[in-house]
Amino acid sequence: MAASGRRRHGRLPTGQPLSTVSEMTEWTSLLSTGDVATFVARGFLEFPGVIPDELNAAAIDECDRILATWGSPRRPFAPSSGDPWTAIYPDPSAIGSVLRHPAVRRIVDSLVGSDAVFDHDFVHLRPPADLSYQQLHADAVIDPNTAFDIQIFYFPHEVGPDGGGTGFVPGTHLRRVHETQVGRYRHLRGERQWEGPAGSIVVFHHGLWHRGMPNPGPSRRVMYKIRLNPTAPQVRRWDTSDLADAQNPPNDHIFATFDAGRIGMTLRTREPWMGEPDHRLELMARARLWRYLTGDDDYDLDWYRTRLDARVALERETP
Amino acid sequence: MNHATERQQVLFVWTENSSLSSRIVGWSFHDGNDPDADLTEMAHVRAVDVLADGWRLIQSSQLLTRPAGDEHAAGVLEYEWLFERVVAAEPRRGG
Numbered sequence: 001m002a003a004s005g006r007r008r009h010g011r012l013p014t015g016q017p018l019s020t021v022s023e024m025t026e027w028t029s030l031l032s033t034g035d036v037a038t039f040v041a042r043g044f045l046e047f048p049g050v051i052p053d054e055l056n057a058a059a060i061d062e063c064d065r066i067l068a069t070w071g072s073p074r075r076p077f078a079p080s081s082g083d084p085w086t087a088i089y090p091d092p093s094a095i096g097s098v099l100r101h102p103a104v105r106r107i108v109d110s111l112v113g114s115d116a117v118f119d120h121d122f123v124h125l126r127p128p129a130d131l132s133y134q135q136l137h138a139d140a141v142i143d144p145n146t147a148f149d150i151q152i153f154y155f156p157h158e159v160g161p162d163g164g165g166t167g168f169v170p171g172t173h174l175r176r177v178h179e180t181q182v183g184r185y186r187h188l189r190g191e192r193q194w195e196g197p198a199g200s201i202v203v204f205h206h207g208l209w210h211r212g213m214p215n216p217g218p219s220r221r222v223m224y225k226i227r228l229n230p231t232a233p234q235v236r237r238w239d240t241s242d243l244a245d246a247q248n249p250p251n252d253h254i255f256a257t258f259d260a261g262r263i264g265m266t267l268r269t270r271e272p273w274m275g276e277p278d279h280r281l282e283l284m285a286r287a288r289l290w291r292y293l294t295g296d297d298d299y300d301l302d303w304y305r306t307r308l309d310a311r312v313a314l315e316r317e318t319p
Numbered sequence: 320m321n322h323a324t325e326r327q328q329v330l331f332v333w334t335e336n337s338s339l340s341s342r343i344v345g346w347s348f349h350d351g352n353d354p355d356a357d358l359t360e361m362a363h364v365r366a367v368d369v370l371a372d373g374w375r376l377i378q379s380s381q382l383l384t385r386p387a388g389d390e391h392a393a394g395v396l397e398y399e400w401l402f403e404r405v406v407a408a409e410p411r412r413g414g
Contacts, residue, residue, distance in 0.1 A: 187359065278396075
């Protein structure tokens with residue numbers, strides 16, 4: 001191996017473009033069909049700089065108070081698992097103001113619904129010149145369900161390339177792995193490390209592989225993370241006014257005929273770490289998730305599920 | 320291996336299919352001289368290129384048939400190759 005390729009605690013490549021997120025000037029609208037399809041395909045959406053500076057400053061102060069009192073009765077506004085998400089961090093909590101900001105509320109309403117409940121949260125602190133890092137992991141435990149939680153990452157201050165932004169691997173969220181079972185993977189092609197302006201929000205599918213990264217820079221990095229559980233089916237919660245036109249028929253087949261203007265093209269997004277066998281299984285998993293989200297039991301990508309389902313039916317009919 | 324004068328370096332490589340000639344999609348580097356070492360850039364395109372760089376292949380993942388009823392589940396990366404090479408020991412830097 002070329003010696004020049006070896007660096008310690010170097011930054012991850014960040015060559016991937018921002019996820020396709022609708023151009024929003026009105027935060028009161030829900031996510032679009034394209035946004036949700038991107039979330040299904042890649043496992044995350046990012047919204048740089050959507051929380052205003054004055055609220056970010058107050059939220060940093062509150063994060064510090066939470067850190068200083070964690071696990072004690074003095075912790076301010078401590079929510080409990082199962083609390084309605086609309087009731088946690090009541091006024092005058094700055095964290096609550098962030099969570100109820102229209103730019104965040106539209107994400108929650110669109111992906112897990114306004115009746116979602118609090119799972120847990122944490123304030124993640126990376127001191128300056130902290131070279132420690134987490135192993136790659138998926139949160140919680142193996143989860144075979146199609147219904148999903150979301151995890152919201154809030155970065156109240158600017159995070160530079162050397163600022164210890166969260167590392168993650170797009171497209172890993174639908175794989176059935178157990179916590180740090182994936183810790184052996186140090187680098188996967190297409191891996192990302194968050195960097196962006198103050199007040200940024202990144203939302204993950206709960207299964208996305210991620211890790212805390214070294215912070216070799218001079219700035220203290222604070223990040224607030226919260227996990228929310230749905231309590232009702234996550235079916236067509238977003239702005240579905242364009243869904244009928246966007247939805248592709250089950251026979252939209254990349255090896256036959258297909259419409260490049262339909263949502264199937266977004267759902268087929270292939271990450272650099274995916275080989276052909278991986279990508280095909282991901283398409284089957286995404287089609288299953290898109291069936292759940294749209295309530296369309298016949299939805300398919302590239303005929304994979306339709307072909308198999310039809311043959312199972314034949315076997316059932318065999319005398 | 321002479322533990323007084325030599326150290327092992329290991330390189331995990333994951334490829335996009337079961338061929339050693341297929342594209343590298345992931346890697347992890349470990350150096351007996353430096354427990355904190357990392358390799359942030361992969362210079363090679365295919366796993367077989369690592370061989371050509373002088374590394375020795377010491378293990379590959381088994382090719383397993385997926386169990387009935389679980390054919391479409393994806394989990395950890397399937398195509399793993401483990402390379403090693405032995406290098407001169409350097410003065411201890413910790414660990």
